[in-house]
Amino acid sequence: MRFSSFRLLLATVLSAACHAASAAEVEVLLTKVDDGDAKHAQFEVGDHWRCDVHQDEAFALLRREIVPLTEASPNLPIAIAIDRGQAYQTMLGYGAAMTEASASVLMQLKTKNPELYAYTLGKLFSPTLGAGFSVLRLPMGASDYVSTKTYYTYCDQESPDLAGFSIAQDQASVIPALRDALLLNPELKLIATPWSPPAWMKTNRALIGVTAAAKAKGETCRLRPECTALYADYFVKFIQAYQAAGIAIYGVTLQNEPQFDAAAYPCMRMDEDDQIRLVRALGPKLAANHLATRIFVHDHNWVLHANDRQVIGGDAKLQPVDSVAKIMADPEAAKYIAGSAWHCYTGGAGDMKHAYDATHARFPQGQILTTELSGWGRDRGGWWGDVEWGMRNCWLGPEQNWSESALEWNLALDHRFGPTLRDNSAAMGIVTIRTDHFQDVKFEREFYAMAQMSRAARPGARRIAATISAGPGAGLDLIAFALPAGGTSLVVFNRTGGEAAFQVGEGAKAFGYHLPGHSIATFTW
Numbered sequence: 127m128r129f130s131s132f133r134l135l136l137a138t139v140l141s142a143a144c145h146a147a148s149a150a151e152v153e154v155l156l157t158k159v160d161d162g163d164a165k166h167a168q169f170e171v172g173d174h175w176r177c178d179v180h181q182d183e184a185f186a187l188l189r190r191e192i193v194p195l196t197e198a199s200p201n202l203p204i205a206i207a208i209d210r211g212q213a214y215q216t217m218l219g220y221g222a223a224m225t226e227a228s229a230s231v232l233m234q235l236k237t238k239n240p241e242l243y244a245y246t247l248g249k250l251f252s253p254t255l256g257a258g259f260s261v262l263r264l265p266m267g268a269s270d271y272v273s274t275k276t277y278y279t280y281c282d283q284e285s286p287d288l289a290g291f292s293i294a295q296d297q298a299s300v301i302p303a304l305r306d307a308l309l310l311n312p313e314l315k316l317i318a319t320p321w322s323p324p325a326w327m328k329t330n331r332a333l334i335g336v337t338a339a340a341k342a343k344g345e346t347c348r349l350r351p352e353c354t355a356l357y358a359d360y361f362v363k364f365i366q367a368y369q370a371a372g373i374a375i376y377g378v379t380l381q382n383e384p385q386f387d388a389a390a391y392p393c394m395r396m397d398e399d400d401q402i403r404l405v406r407a408l409g410p411k412l413a414a415n416h417l418a419t420r421i422f423v424h425d426h427n428w429v430l431h432a433n434d435r436q437v438i439g440g441d442a443k444l445q446p447v448d449s450v451a452k453i454m455a456d457p458e459a460a461k462y463i464a465g466s467a468w469h470c471y472t473g474g475a476g477d478m479k480h481a482y483d484a485t486h487a488r489f490p491q492g493q494i495l496t497t498e499l500s501g502w503g504r505d506r507g508g509w510w511g512d513v514e515w516g517m518r519n520c521w522l523g524p525e526q527n528w529s530e531s532a533l534e535w536n537l538a539l540d541h542r543f544g545p546t547l548r549d550n551s552a553a554m555g556i557v558t559i560r561t562d563h564f565q566d567v568k569f570e571r572e573f574y575a576m577a578q579m580s581r582a583a584r585p586g587a588r589r590i591a592a593t594i595s596a597g598p599g600a601g602l603d604l605i606a607f608a609l610p611a612g613g614t615s616l617v618v619f620n621r622t623g624g625e626a627a628f629q630v631g632e633g634a635k636a637f638g639y640h641l642p643g644h645s646i647a648t649f650t651w
Contacts, residue, residue, distance in 0.1 A: 152193045152637045152651040155581055157574045158186040159644045162509035170568065177566040179245045186642075187574050188257075195637050195651050202638070204631035205595050208606050208614060212591035217607065218315060218376075218495070218530045219260030220521070220580035222537040222556045224307075227271035227545045229299035231538050231559045236306075238564035246557060246567045249577075250537070251310035253584070257577030260313050260585045261531050262304070263497055264375075266320040266364055268333070269382070270391035271536055271553070273299075273545040277322075277333045277392050280364060284326040288359055293367045301371055308373070313585045315376035316368075317467075317497065317533075319425060322392035323360065327353040333392040341439040347387040348395050351403070358407035365412075365419050379425035379467050379497070380404050385434045385443050386426070391548065398444065398452045402459045409462025420464035423453045425497060427472035428481040447484050454489050465493030468529075470520045478519060482527040496524045500535035501554035501572050504543075509571045510644055516572060517603070517619055517646070521579050525589065526605055532579065534572055578646040582615035583607055592616060594628075602626055602641075609650075616649045 147153035165185050169176045182188065198204065222228075236243040249256040267279040274295070283290040293301075308314050322333045329346045330336055336347045349357060365375045380401050387395035396404070401423055412419055427446060434443050444452065450466045453459060466485055470478070482494050499520045506512060517523070521532045539545075539555035541562070546553075556573045560566040582605070583589075592606035601622035607615045620626050623643040630637055630649065641647050 147192060147651065150195050152195050152649050154191040154193055154639070155578060155648040156186050156189045156191060156642075157578055157646045158642050159509050159513050159571075159574075159646070161185040161187055162513075162571050162574065166509075175560060175566040175568060177560075177568040179242060181569070186645075188577055193637050193639060195635050198631050198634055198636035202629050202636070203595070204636060205599060205628035206604060206616070206618070206630045207593050208616065208630070208632035209591040209593070210608050210614075210632075213608065214589040215494075215528050215530050217525070217583040217585065217587045217589065218493075219313075219583055219585050220257070220532050220576050221259040221261035221263070221314075222534040223263040223265065223269075223498070224300060224304060224316075225265055225269050225271040225536050226295070226300055227273055227539060228537040228555060229303040230273040230545060231540050231561060232303045233299040234561060235559055235564055235567070242564070242567055246538075246559075247306055247310060249569065249573075250556070251307045251314065253311055253313075253581075256310075257573065257580045258311060258584070259576075259580055260311060261315050261317065261533060262307065262537070263533050264300070264304075264316050264318045265382075266318050266361075266378075267295075267322070268392055269321045270389070270548050271539070271544070271546045271551075274547075277547065279320075279322065279324045279333070279392075280367075281324045281360065284324070286356065288356065288363060291360070291363045291367075293364065293371075297371075301368075301373065304373055315585070316373065317377045317379065317422070317495070318364065318368075318375050319379045319382045319497075321382045322394050323349055323353070323357050327357055328394060334390055335386075335388045335393045338388060338436075338438050341388070341441070344439060346395065346439070347393065349400060349404070354403050355407050358404060358411050361408055362411050362415055362417065365417055366415070369417075375419050377420040377422055377464060377495075379422045380408075381425065383426045383469065384424070385430065385446075385449075388433070395441070397441075398449055401453050402456045405453070405456075405459040405462050409459070412462070420493075421462050422465050422467045422493070422495060423463055424450050425467040425469070427469050428477040429473040431472045447481050450485055451488055454492060463492070465489075465495065467495040467497040468524075469497065470499040475518050475523050478524055479527050482524065482529060486528045493530055494524075494528045495531045495533075496520060496529045497531070497533045498535050499533075501570060502552055503554075504552045506554075506571075512571050513575050513646075514621060516575055521575055522603060522605060522617070522619060525579070525583065526603075532576065534576065575646060578648045579617060582617045582648045582650070584609055584615075586610035587615065590614075599628075602628075614651055618647050618649070620645045620647075
């Protein structure tokens with residue numbers, strides 16, 4: 127399908143767009159989390175789905191409303207006050223990972239059911255008709271979620287000059303899917319991450335990790351020191367190849383989960399000294415090639431996983447906050463480091479807050495990105511528990527504590543938790559595509575909460591102060607942004623089961639709203 131045809135089809139499928147709110151109106155997007163369970167009960171009975179382009183029409187899931195914006199009345203107390211005078215981080219936004227698996231199922235959908243594909247892409251990436259996701263994580267080579275028969279990198283054949291380097295594997299699905307997403311949201315930024323260098327650059331000569339028993343005997347899964355400069359060239363070639371394909375790479379992290387080297391899928395251990403050496407090699411090469419791609423370190427959990435706390439083969443790992451501090455404090459590497467990236471798998475909201483506050487206090491100019499969390503489980507139960515946990519730990523809480531992004535793991539997967547070479551997958555994508563008949567695309571619970579946040583935290587939006595009075599504010603969490611075009615956005619999350627009525631005031635303007643229990647509302651004015 128040509129780009130122009132895709133634009134036309136998208137416009138046809140999503141032609142029911144409402145008018146933009148006027149200067150005297152507030153646009154509201156409302157998601158009643160409990161409506162997700164109602165939708166599930168009605169549309170997803172057993173193996174029979176009805177998740178087509180009309181799937182959300184009967185439910186308050188990203189439902190659009192308009193409320194009047196009026197002069198503030200002295201007789202009506204303001205429960206939520208917005209203050210642009212206190213400003214914090216600037217946002218990149220929300221999104222997920224365009225794994226090879228995700229791109230593969232999306233491109234199959236495009237071929238088999240173009241109308242449903244256009245609807246799906248529009249809901250994911252359109253800033254006005256959908257979630258407007260504005261950040262995608264991109265594996266550099268194979269992650270654990272691929273449709274291929276084996277894992278791969280961009281240069282599997284040993285070649286000291288990287289003569290065999292090629293992104294041909296990405297040309298089949300990943301690059302076409304990215305191009306379609308960029309058509310819908312040209313502000314979309316990509317953060318690329320390797321799961322492993324080519325096997326011949328590693329001490330164990332394999333893409334996968336080492337077992338604990340092998341590590342105890344002295345085997346390692348690390349970058350060979352003599353390959354550091356060559357691996358930096360590998361990053362440069364990747365960025366240039368994507369640039370030649372018309373796709374800019376905003377940032378790179380050095381290694382996915384660098385404290386974990388025991389996976390049966392591509393992985394590698396990169397301690398602080400390894401990361402410092404690579405930054406020292408990569409930073410000057412990016413500058414010499416006039417590449418503005420930013421470098422982020424860590425890309426792992428807030429605290430050490432229990433397995434990572436074990437000292438095996440003499441490999442004692444630092445707690446993540448200390449690890450990041452050591453890398454970013456190196457005077458030579460620091461010149462090239464934009465910030466740090468973090469995953470949500472180990473630790474809770476308190477650990478997240480400590481990690482982000484401590485890192486921001488030590489390196490206030492460094493960006494903080496939240497780059498991975500995955501829905502997981504074949505029997506997930508009700509929506510509320512997952513959404514409440516996700517808002518607290520990934521989609522709202524981190525952004526209240528200096529994070530500029532929140533990314534889920536796979537953007538899309540099939541209804542069998544794949545494709546993947548793993549034999550234990552129960553991962554959920556942002557959307558689940560029925561690949562047995564390509565008639566249904568189910569937007570998972572994570573999508574709706576993230577879409578509420580994404581529509582508020584547009585790229586370039588600046589978090590600003592939002593305070594709430596004690597009485598009406600019981601059980602409400604909130605975050606506000608000054609938008610690049612001059613407007614304001616506010617997200618209010620009602621954690622209680624009862625309705626919350628409140629007035630919102632900014633300067634001389636105000637509006638009122640009744641927010642149902644277990645709901646998320648995004649206000650834009």
